[in-house]
Amino acid sequence: MSVKVAILTGFGINCDRETAAVFEMAGAKSERIHVNKLVNGEIDLQDYHIMAVPGGFSFGDHLGSGRLMGNRLRFGLREQVRKFVNDKKPIIGICNGFQVLVKMGLLPGDDDISFEQTASLTLNDSGHYEDRWVTLEFEKDSHCIWTKGLTRMRVPVRHGEGKFVTNNKKLLDKWNENGQLVVRYVDPNQQYPSKSDELLPYPISPNSSWRNIAGVCDPTGLVFGLMPHPEANHSTWLGATWTRENLFHGQGEGMVIFHNAVNYAKSQFSIND
Amino acid sequence: MQSNIQRIEVTPRVGGGLRDVRGDTIKSQLKTDHNLEITEVRSILGYQINQELSDHQLTKVVDELFTDPVIEIGCFNLSILDNKDAFSETPEAVITVGFKPGVTDNRASAALDGFTTIFPDLDKDVKISTSISYVFFGLGDVDLNWLSDQLHNSLIETALIADSNDCAIADWPEIQFPELKDIEYTPPSSIDLNVSDEELIEISEKGLLALNLEEMKAIQQNYLDKNVQARRKELGLPHDKPTDVELECLAQSWSEHCKHKIFAAKITHIDRETGENSEIDSLFKTYIMQPALDMQQEVNWLLSLFHDNSGVIEWTPEWSLCMKAETHNSPSALDPFGGAMTGIVGVNRDILGTGLGARPIANTDVFCFGPPDYDGHLPEGLFHPSRVMRGVHAGVRAGGNESGIPTVNGAIIFDERYIGKPLVYCGTVGILPRHLPDGRESHIKTPEPGNLIYMVGGRVGSDGIHGATFSSLELTDESPSSAVQIGDPITQKKMVDMLLEARDLGYIEVITDNGAGGLSSSIGEMAELTGGANLDLSKVPLKQLGLSPWEILVSESQERMTVGVDEKNKQAFEELAKLHEVEATIVGEFTNSGTFLVNYGNDVVADLPIEYLHDGCPQLNLESEWSPPIHRPIIFNEETPPKEMGNILQRLIARPNIASKEWWVRSYDHEVIGQSVIKPFGGVNHDAPGDAAVIAPIPGDTKGTVISCGIVPRYSDIDAYAMAAASVDEAVRNAVCVGVDLSRIAGLDNFCWPDPVQSKKTPDGRFKLAQLVRANRALEDVCRAYSLPCISGKDSMKNDATLDGEKISVPPTLLFSLMGNHQDVTKAISSDFKNTGDAIYLIGETKQELGASELAYMFQEESEGASGIGGKVPSIDTKRNLSAYKALTKAMHAGLVESAHDCSDGGLSIAIAESCFGIDAGAKIDVSSLLASDDMLDSWGVLFGESLGRILVSVNPANTEEFEKMMDEIFHEKIGIVGKNDELIIMNNESEILTASITELREAWKGTLDGGA
Incomplete structure (x- = not known):
């Protein structure tokens, strides 16, 4: 048996193919599944070990990024998703997928998995959509199963609405204490570790996200979302400056995240393939 | 309320x-x-x-x-x-x-x-x-x-x-609900064509049919045919005149947009320079199709040429690639956002409609606008170029990004003559499996009589009626608003997901896009494959009730595909559509009856023999006459100190045509799909411009494809032959810079011309047609020499605007796009200098070729016309260039090349500066060996001339010996080394001829087109 990953598709999800590919490269078996097949029960989410909500422009992001897809999942998959997390199965949302998980209230989330929205991702302060490479730094002590052992990573951001905010600033401290503020934008010219709450200038932080937050996890560390695209750096030849580097070609920096989840699932569910 | x-x-x-x-x-x-x-x-x-x-x-x-x-x-x-x-x-x-x-x-x-x-x-x-x-x-x-x-x-x-x-007083604006009222249904009518010639023309003009007298007469004749009349009586149609449905259907099928009548015309060509007087039977067949067909004889990878929505080439034993570029100029002039957005999502459908369906994996966008800082007179009815640019850019951004297709390559060109009509080229590359799970080759359509015809995706509305015929007319104050549409990428994305799944399940027998001409074109064209089709317009889902049959037939409402499905797959196909929340409706079936039979419920409203529909349009007879235009020479300042040369370079690099487009390009997603190897910008600060895109579409696999383009409309001012030759060479050169496999390259030609048909409105039509002839001849010459078949192309021939009594025509413009194999993307080369101390070489000969150069136009503007653009325009030596390209490619594969950058707009000095941006340091250059290589060459020519076939490369000092050995047979000169500090110094032996600061050059280069916000 292999680790089985459910990759959601449909309604403007765009990054489903590469997201499926990176889990396969990490040794799992990916299936691209139309959201409606889960909602109508044709496919049972519980048959999978990992769920991924890939990037894209679900419903064109017309009423705010991820909002309509978030509602589809919140209304259509509520119990299935809750059970998934309670069964200790990991979920990742990347870019639009992160926006979906935040708008449906699964991230940063709460202990009861109440699907109450407490944060949001709003328009970049720059005022426009942008595709550019950033450097990320990961929380050392986080219990997030996706980011184990990670220090820094270079990946692209590709969004217009990536500024992480909340209307209750006290929550930020709580999430920080819980180790939920897993990943932040940092200045690549600063020595590791350099993560900070001080707002970094554009374009080091591409969106003026509060506390330079690029991604967060839920209290269990199973549900993880981030604006940048680790799946877009799956191979060394996809880096922003790879032609300037002396490289041994192979899997790219972004792959660690997917290996982490697949390894977690293997050990958690005793899967040896 | x-x-x-x-x-x-x-x-x-x-x-x-x-x-x-x-x-x-x-x-x-x-x-x-x-x-x-x-x-x-x-x-x-x-x-x-x-x-x-x-x-x-x-x-x-x-x-x-x-x-x-x-x-x-x-x-x-x-x-x-x-x-x-x-x-x-x-x-x-x-x-x-x-x-x-x-x-x-x-x-x-x-x-x-x-x-x-x-x-x-x-x-x-x-x-x-x-x-x-x-x-x-x-x-x-x-x-x-x-x-x-x-x-x-x-x-x-x-x-x-x-x-x-x-x-x-808190009296806030309150918009009324934009209720779309049902239209009062107009039943089909017939049009009496037994009238005078004047009246025939009036019928065409009033009905926006865009048919000329000869074409109207060909239709008139058809309805006088006894056999035709007999059949029509049997069907209950008016026997001696067309119905409105038929006339509209013919106007769409025979429109310049669909039929490319100018490219198919018989042309009498006179050349006043050489005394040539010859006849050309179709530019397309002579200069584009024949060369490609000849090349198809030599290789086994050209799978599908010209007859489908895009050309298909084999890429690997498992996959093939296809590519198509279109223009959406007229709609973008009226509504830049909507026009450009429908342009990009429209060409995506051409890819989806190729073979049994291809998946779009990369977009290209090339725009030509008026200058963004234009402050001259603007005729009533035109938007300012900066607004056109913002709108077009936003439309393409939304269309591409929301569809999940990366925009990997493009260009933005500025010239005052694009104020009347902007040119909006949108291209797409698609990928398709060589074989489907059921064994069929996916680039071949397999329709049979009896297959059901589905319309899939969006509904039909009154938006987009007469788009095809409208684009075949010049832009005027009366241009119809119905020709303007806004794309809906999400409806299309759902449809693409669903149809590609249907393809892999084997449900699709034939598929095509509903673009120009709507159902009349899509079904009309596919009916040729089986020999007929029946269509019932009353079955077509509508956005608004009351549309009359002809409107339903020709409406170009977006996001629709026409698909042929075998009866046995009907239920499965419909269930799949339902899952994806996509509308799929049976509107007819394919037949072998020989006619395109159209019903509205029980009433027959059109019966058009397939052969007549496709081949009945009479060939145009046109005249062209070439004599070379005369231009004032460029005035150079005799004594220009090195610092002032540096200032000239700084002004040149800040010109919109050369300035950094980074702000605009970064708002396109160029990395979705996770395949982007060489990106639009590279270098240590991610801001040095790349030459061509390299993508590796299969995750984990290093086999790649290269996408590049070439476009130099300025050269048309001297000679359209030089313009076309330079465009093709630029596309090839760009591809060579990243390491393309020259044995497998394919091209697309997209012509955008001002009306080249002599008439009262166009007194210089013969000259413009001669320019077209010359451009086509260059296309053939260069493509044959480079073994570069055109696998698809398009032309747009009425890029004029008459507004306020003023006519503005675009300069004759050819966009040449290229797609080629890359054997191993880990060996791809980027344009940025890599290390201080690396040796800098210029490959290819530099001539005194400043005619119509960017520098010439700058001096012309700065001198308010005293300085001209005349002089020698860059000429092409394909044999010399190709050997240089091949030798350089070999050196790249041997790992001897650190960087490669194309020398084009602005010449060598611009190329050096751009490669310097990539390492954030200057360079020390000595051009004395170049100056010594040609007696005619002076500092202006060497620094700013735009001779073709030149590539700037850098080589690690440890490899220079081997590199020079490999380039032995090729013209190459070592011209300098990559520096450490900010200074760019260009010398002629001991004397400085240009000095500049890289930081200042970069600021100037980035400042011009910073979009703000």
């Missing part, structure tokens, strides 16, 4: 780290584009729902759908401007913009979908519309009507204004 209309308003929370970015962006754009200082702009998103809803229901949709509780405040049936928490002060003006009835409103469609998620059981007839309000504080003395014009396009939108007096 209208009854049964619920109003919802939402505005961003402001303060405490939250901003109204939408408002801030408007503020900053008004500052950038119009130098307007406004204290604050806020935004309100409005929604109207035409449905009785209880307050409880309204609260629910406001909280759960329309408002993000963390960042927004919403309300219903009140104005949020009266809410003091949201707006504590009274604004000075409010401008509210909403869509006119029938205009695609994507935010409303999304809202409706979200509404249905929350209330799945409510009335199906719910309709939603959207609006946006801009709220101004600290506006100063600004004409509100002018301001409102900047914020909306009256062709498709309505704007209401509240001035300071209205604001003081």
